[in-house]
Amino acid sequence: MESRNAWEKYPTGEKRQQVMDFAEDYRKFISDCKTERECVREFVLQAKKAGFKELQTLIDSKTQIKPGDKIYVDHMGKAMALFVIGEEPLEKGMNILGAHIDSPRLDLKQVPLYEDTQMALLDTHYYGGVKKYQWVTLPLALHGVFAKKDGTVVTVNVGDKPGDPVFGISDLLIHLSADQLEKKAAKVIDGEKLDILIGSIPTGQSEDSEKVKDTVKANMLRILEAEYGITEEDFLSAEIEAVPAGMARDYGFDRSMIMGYGHDDRVCAYPSFQAILKMTQPKITSVCLLVDKEEIGSVGATGMHSRFFEDSVAELLDLSGAYSELSVRRAMRNSKVLSSDVSAAYDPNYPEVMEKRNAAYFGKGLVFNKYTGSRGKSGSNDANAEYMAKLRRILDDAQVTFQTSELGKVDQGGGGTIAYILANFGMQVIDSGVAVLNMHAPWEIISKVDLYEAFLGYQAFLKEA
Incomplete structure (x- = not known):
């Protein structure tokens, strides 16, 4: 018919x-x-x-x-x-x-923030049925809430407003991907490697700087406290979702569709x-x-x-x-x-x-x-x-x-x-x-x-x- x-x-x-x-x-x-x-x-x-x-x-x-x-x-x-x-x-x-x-999306784990080679990252756990390889090299935004012990709830929405920074997950460069390209699509990107890069500047020099082990992570926590009044422990009672950054767009010359x-x-x-x-x-x-x-x-x-x-x-x-x-x-x-x-x-x-x-x-x-x-x-x-x-x-x-x-x-x-x-x-x-x-x-x-x-x-x- x-x-x-x-x-x-x-x-x-x-x-x-x-x-x-x-x-x-x-x-x-x-x-x-x-x-x-x-x-x-x-x-x-x-x-x-x-x-x-x-x-x-x-x-x-x-x-x-x-x-x-x-x-x-x-x-x-x-x-x-x-x-x-x-x-x-x-x-x-x-x-x-x-x-x-x-x-479907990427959720932050309860203890997500860490530093590796002076880069600060957030550890995630994907939510729903996703092709994991589709989520790398995309601009991502962070949306969600931090629930604090005093009962207040702090709303976070970063990456979608004009002037906001975005975040993302890196992928292996094509020049070094010979082994990766031999893998099945389900294994090209492991779930534990869907970690989001959020910063790379260490804290400023001070007399206490040598006591700070992870200086880039410390700088991220300084920014989060200044912007939102949250501490690292507040991640324990947070629901933060990483989603594609950017608005939905008309799709096609005739604008007959929407991509979003x-x-x-x-x-x-x-x-x-x-x-x-x-x-x-x-x-x-x-x-x-x-x-x-x-x-x-x-x-x-x-x-x-x-x-x-x-x-x-x-x-x-x-x-x-x-x-x-x-x-x-x-x-x-x-x-x-x-x-x-x-x-x-x-x-x-x-x-x-x-x-x-x-x-x-x-x-x-x-x-x-x-x-x-x-x-x-x-x-x-x-x-x-x-x-x-x-x-x-x-x-x-x-x-x-x-x-x-x-x-x-x-x-x-x-x-x-x-x-x-x-x-x-x-x-x-x-x-x-x-x-x-x-x-x-x-x-x-x-x-x-x-x-x-x-x-x-x-x-x-x-x-x-």
């Missing part, structure tokens, strides 16, 4: 401009929000402006909720959920858009969030669920395996005067979900890993992956046919361009999302997102029109009764 290229719907003029304007706002968002903390911070600000109230505030004041209320949950600053309460009782279920806001860091999965999180901002007086409660830790298995207190979302639903039921353990289970079981996560775009440079009839293409709109997993669909949520048929009707009625895809040829590999975790509650769930080139690379690429079709598709889904 040959699907229509979505750009044909927006040939020129105002409609084309709507696509470009939405994409430009997104480009600015992913340029500014490169960590899960930064995403939550920005989304909370926008949610408050749109009239969303914090759930904990409503709990503390014992405020009874009603249809039309807009409520958000900020979970540890790294995950969140937004609700627009529907006319139907909550136990009738919810329409949920679920995405993740973490991306973190499209997986902020290219789905952003239209999901924008879709719920547009919701007013839904029949079924609308939800935008944005979680952390998907890239490492959705584990931990801020990942989808935690119970923060289920607990939030229980609190909402309590505020509506309808709480019971059974009503929580019904609310979860009766829900429908689009697991808003990216899919692999067909790459003409690597046709051997794709099966053309069942691949996602740039310009063909929102992507449905009925199943993911690997090889024999292992670890997959395999959506049922009836749910897929219902979604086809919703999107066709809304004139949203969509396509279906698998994640590469059978036995080539595979992947997963948060879909199977939500399906454990008995929800109807399917993966639905945007096609991405260079997935998990420092710089990924998406089509602007696919982003816009995802936004329209998510809106149509939330409105469905």
